[in-house]
Every structure is written in structure tokens, then in C-alpha cells.
Amino acid sequence: MGRMIGILVVSLAVVLGVNWFLDSYIDQYVVRVINMCGISIILAVSLNVINGLCGQFSLGHAGFMAIGAYVSAWFTTTLRYFDEAQAKYVAIEPMFSSQWGFVPALIVGGIAAAIAGAVVGIPTLRLKGDYLAIATLGFGEIVTIMITNFETIGGANGLPGLPAYSNTFWIFAFVVIVVMFSWYLQRSTFGRALIAIRENELAAEVMGISASRMKVMAFIYGAFFAGIAGGLLGHLLQTISPATFNFMKSIEVVVMLVLGGLGSMTGAIVGAIVLTALPEALRDVESEIGLVGVRMVAYALVLILLMIFRPQGIFGQKELSLKLLGRLIPGRKSGNAGGEE
């Protein structure tokens, strides 16, 4: 625990330094792409716990994001109280009108998403594979349809005017937290239990591992951080609408995971960065050659080719480490088969 706090303090200090550096010297557009990468990392790493470790193929991550985004936005934009002296509604001042109110708002958003995760997790326990995928997709769609029907939060037009609280510091602070927690989770009794369920559910149950409890836990954990990511995204874009969280968003996150290698956290991180930064880089290429839309076509083709030729993703289920890098460098002898399986 002491070591963990040490790592946390050092990483947060680094993030703070990076934040200062980016704000002072780097182009705003680039900073924005970096921030989007950070949010994608939170999404991909958290989904990896559900889809990669536990093997529960969920296509509902955007639904959890939407819940987190709207709930946290509710706190930062519309939470008011009735002030007797002024005889009108006033925003809760010191708490939610400053940066410091942002974290509690995010966490409440995360908790709301986690509750939704439990609600989704429990009934879908009986489903497996593609049926689970389609049911969670249905859940995500229901969430966006519900939001569309709530006029008080903007309905289909969306909710504008979110304060621009998200910055590199907050986003990467949560990146550090989710990466650290997920790494710890993966390398603990819990992580092994999740992998055991993925590998062979019946055998896990016979070993006394309650698959249903673990699956719900995985959903709660993943949904919590998806909710946080949603809140961060909302306060970065400053306007959220149901369309921001349609099921294409869920699919995007799944594709990040699959590209990196389902079950590999470092793979998820690499996948998130590549699939967030690459489309931005291709945007210029696209306008130069005058073929608008070719970017998304290429994206789809890469996905298909990846599944046909390397379905396990870039890293398979391995974690990227210095040792693995060493093995990948040609000319060095290694005992076991290295990066390839």
C-alpha cells in the first residue's frame, strides 16, 4: 500500500508537470488529441476488465459513459439550491463551480454508471457470447433513447454549456488511477478468478469461484470508469447529446481492445492511442487527396483484415514489457517463443 501511494504521488506530479508543459508550449489542437487519447485509454482499459479478463463480451460501454457524463454534468451545470435571502435558485457555489467540485461530480457520475453496471450485469448473467453482446448493445441504446426523451436534460438536442473542467491533468490523473487499479486487479486473486471464468466457467465454479458474483463485479468496475470517462469527455467537449454515446462509440472502444489484443491491458492502451490519434492524422491526408470518408472505410478494412490475419490482436493476451520488447528485437536469442504464439 505504501508503495502504491508512492507511485500515485510521483505519477500525479509527473502528470501535473506534463499538463503545465502542454498548456504552455504545445498547440491546442495537439493537446486536445492527447486528451482524447487519455479518455480512450480509460475506456479501453476499463472495458478490458469486462471483455478481456472476464470474457464477457459487452457492447454497452457507451451507455455507461452516457450515464456518467449526464450525471456529472447535472452536478456541474444544473444543481442548485433555493437561497432564502436572494429568493432565487443559486448554484451551490464553492463546491461545484470550481475545479474542486469536478472530482466529486465525476465520482458521482462513476457511481451512477456502476449502479447501472450492476443492474445490467445481474440480469445478463445468463447470457453468453454474442447474445450477451447484443443484449448489452440493447442496453446502451435504451439509455440513449431515455436521454432523448428527457427534455429537462436537453433531450435529443443535447445539453450545452458544460464548464470546461477537463484538462490534461484531470484526464491523465484518472488514466494513472485506472491503469494502476486494473494492473493490481489483474494480478490478484480477483484477476485470476476473472480469467478462470473466461477460460472455463464450469471449472471455475467447481473450484468455488462464484462466476455470477465475479461477472457483476467486473461490470461494476468497468462501468464505474466508463462513467468517469464519460464525465471527462463531457467536460472536454462542453456539449453532450445522446448521439455522442450511440453504439458506434461502444464499438470504437471494442475495436481498440481488439486491435491491442483482448485481455492485454498494455494492448488496450496502445489500441486506444492508435485508434484515437490515427484518424486525426488521417484527417489531413483525407482532405489532401480529396476523398472524404476514406478514413472510416480504411478503419473498417483494417478491422476485418486484423480479424482474418491476426485475430488475437497486436499483443495477444501478453502484456507489453521490457522483456517482451527485448525478445521482439531481432538477433537476440530467447528461450521461449517470444511475442508470437
Added chain:
Amino acid sequence: MTSLLATEDLTIRFGGLTAVDGFCLKVHEGELFGLIGPNGAGKTTVFNMLTGVYLPSEGTVHCDGRLVNGMNPVQVARLGVSRTFQNIRLFDELSVLENAMTGAHQHSKINLFDSLFRTPRHYREEKRQRDIAYRLLEFMGLEDRAGLAAKQLPYGHRRKLEIARALATEPKLICLDEPAAGMNTGEKAELSALIRKIRDELKVTVLLIEHDMKLVMGICERIQVLDYGKTIALGTPKEIQNDPKVIEAYLGGE
């Protein structure tokens, strides 16, 4: 001697097929008990009912005086019944050591908080599981392969790892489903010795399904023979060997 496991009129039907019919079984504590029968006799189905995988249509299963019917596999495991599978079900992507550690999972008292925040309890728990797992890998002779992925193990070792994993749950009763299937003569002899050691040294009662007559006759104290879902004989190896009904079932009468 008290009976650790007792079934009464255990019956299960799949649609119109009665797979097991009025099955009675009494396994005493500390016994090495064999359950044999031709292919399709319903032996594995019995195991599935004993371990909560299938719900019997009729009859009861008692373990250690407690009713097992209606329990799910997790609850049965907590009661102290563990098993292996005919078609090996290891966690292929986990290492050999981690496979065995999952067996020790059920006795852990940590929660998600401990894992995420790396509390002292987390480290204590990891050590406890690792110690149990390592001890059992040693017991099964797999300690020098602890770091390999389970899928890298050769066939015979996979069988042994499954037994080690089941033993890591610290059971009172272990149900072995054809542990010697696919092994050569040397491996079988080694396995016989190991099974005996499980009972003698670890004090775990063993219920064994096996096709290899020599192995069963060699180590089991009592044997029950199942054919078409019904018990046709029960007794010591010697009695079973000379039972005309058993001979007929195996050599195929009619």
C-alpha cells in the same frame, strides 16, 4: 466409519431418456471408492449431480450430513467436494501455479478493496494461496513447471495439474473423472501411487471413475458398477471380478 457421501434413489432424465435411475451410493470417510461401468453407463452424469452441475430429477445427495440437491457448484465446492473433468478443463492462459492458486481462491477473505489498494491482507492472502498451490504442485510432481502456461503442459501433466487444482480447494472428498485416460502404463502406475497418496497423506476421500480395470482393481477398496443408469454390483475388487452380471455387462451378453 460414517458415510461422507450418500445418495438415495438418485434419478435424472433428459427429455425421455433416463440417464441415471435410482442410484444409491455410500462412500465412507477415508475410503478409496471406484465407480465403473461401460461407456454411456451414466458415471459422469452421477458426478455432475454430486457436484451441483445437474439438478437430479428425483432422489437426494447428502454430503457430510448436509443436503446437496439444489446447491450450485460453488456451494458444493464450499462444502468440501472437488472434482476433475473427463475432458480436461484447465485455465489454459493462466500459469500452472496460478491454476492451482485458483483452487485456493474460495477460502480467501479479501475483497476488491484489498486487491486494488494492495493492503497487507492482500499480500498475506497471495502468500497463503501461493504456498498451498506450490505444496500441491510438489505433491503432484509439477513444481518445476510452475511458471509455464497451462496450455504448454503435455497431456499427462495436464491431468495431474487438474488434480492439484482440485486438491487446492482443500476438499474432504475428491471426485476423479477418468484421471488415467490417455496415459501410458508407466504414467498409470505413477498415478495409482499418487491417488493412494492423496488418501493416505492428505486424508482426502477419493471417488474414482476409471475405465482401466487394472488401476481400479489395484487401488480401490470398494467398487460399484453402473450399467444403463442402474447399479448392477457393489463390493470389493475380488467380488466384482467374479460377478457374472459385471462380466456380462463388459463382455456384452445377449
Added chain:
Amino acid sequence: MLPLLETEAPGITAELILQQVANGVAKGSVYALIAVGYTMVYGVLQLINFAHGEVYMLGAYFSYYPAKWFGYVPETGEKPKVPLYLIGALFVGSMAACAAVGMLIERLAYRPLRNSSRLAALITAIGVSLFLQNAGQMVFGADPKGFPVFMDQESVPLGPIELANTKLVIIVVAAIMMTGLHLFVQRTKPGAAMRACSFDMRTARLMGVNVDRTVAMTFALGSAMAAVGGVLVAMDQPRLTPLMGLMMGLKAFIAAVLGGIGSIPGAALGGLVLGVAESVVGTWSTTYAEAVAFIVLILVLLVKPSGLLGKSGREKV
């Protein structure tokens, strides 16, 4: 006169509900036409062919371009008489083109993955769907296209209610196509091969069934049915976009699950039930009508995953 389209009408009468049921039957017929493609492919390959909704979209576009030759755009006012055989040719052409696309998708994207995990196949299917949507936006343009009219919309009185003639055409054509498909699968030799493959592909191969050809045929048939749906919808609601297949595909898949995946009569029943349910809920709120399908999906999966007419299986331990 009663409103013909689904509206958020304040005064809800029994006639209005009945009217919505009739509209729902038309909507459900289209779901059914698309759902059979999902159900047949899932029956044979255990694959959710996510790209099937896009095949429906292509079906609409494939008929749009030839239709421009002999249809007319309402604004120009000119009204040429379109002979029936040309409309028939439009359907057949679109069906043939979609069947080819379906087989091509199977050959290029799914066949290489036949022996890999179902997850990889599912992700590939999502990839194919994305590909067709985006390629469609590049080729056809992202802006909606108005389908040329060659059948003036008229209301046909049916007892207390009225139904647009285009919706009647949908119901009749869909009923004929579905019956034809059912007979084909049940009565012919290639149909028997399909049933054999969906029962047990390995055994079917051992029995001399050409599995590859049967799978290709399954895709061709399903895609042709989706093409019929595409042309019918284009005639009824002349507004084509490259993303029109997305929701339609999802809902048709839900209809297939509702009816029992793998069953053709199930797909028909599921489509009709879903169409009617959506239409009736749409009497109150069109946005909540969108949620009906997904709520139905989750309920079916939880209560009876095998669907209304499906068979259930059990894992061997």
C-alpha cells in the same frame, strides 16, 4: 379521415389503435423479410451477420439508380405510366445484385474465419457493416436520396381503417416471398442441405453435402430477401441514406431472436409482433417506440432465449 402515419396523436381511439396495428403489420413484414437473413445465417454459421442491415440498404440503392430511368420525381409533375414488368425487373435486379454482394461478403470476410472464434467472426461482421456504411457514404453520398415515384400513394379503405397502397404491396409481397422461402427450405433438395448444415455442419459434410456451396446459398437467399425489403421500403418511404440499414438491421435481428433464431416462421412471427408493438407504442410516443425493440430483446433473452418458436440446446459437460 384517420392519419396514415404514426403520430403523437392526443385523441386515442380504438380505430386509431387498429390503424396502427395495420401500419405495424406492414412495418413488421419488412422486419420479417430482413430477419430471415439473420436467422438462416445464424442457423448455419452461428454468426450474427451484422452487415445484413447494410445489404438491405444496398438493396434500396441498387433499385434507386435504375428506377431513376423510368420513375419520376414528384416535383417535375410529369407522370409516365410504369409497366408492371419493369417494377418486377427492378425487384429481380436488386435481388440478384444483393445476392451477389451477400455471397461476396461471405467468401471474402467470413469464410476465412469459419474455424476461428465466434468473437472474431462477430467483430469481422461489425467491420463489414462499418465498411459498407462508410463506403456507401463515399459512393452514394451521405445526403438522403428521394426515391423516384412510380406508384402514387393512395389510401385503400379496409373496413374501419385505411391503409396506403404501398403498405398493402409490402404486406402482400412479403407474404409471398416468405411463403416461397419456407417452401424452398422445406421442400427442395438445396433446402434440405441448408437444414442439414444448420443441424450439424460436420455430419452434413460427411453425408456429402457441399457445405461451402450451401453456406453461400444461404447468404444469397438471405440477401435477396433483404433486397426485396429494401425496394419495398424505398417505394413506401422514399428517403434513402447509407445509414438506413443500421437500425433496421438491429431491429430485424431482434425480430429473429424474438421469433427463435434459426426458424423461418419464427422470423416472420417475430417481425410481425415487433412491428405491431412498435406501431402501437408509437401512438403515444414515437421516441419510446424506438426503445420497444430493445426492451423486447432484453426480455426475450432473459425469459426465453430460444424465442417464440426456437429450440433450446444444452452444453455437454
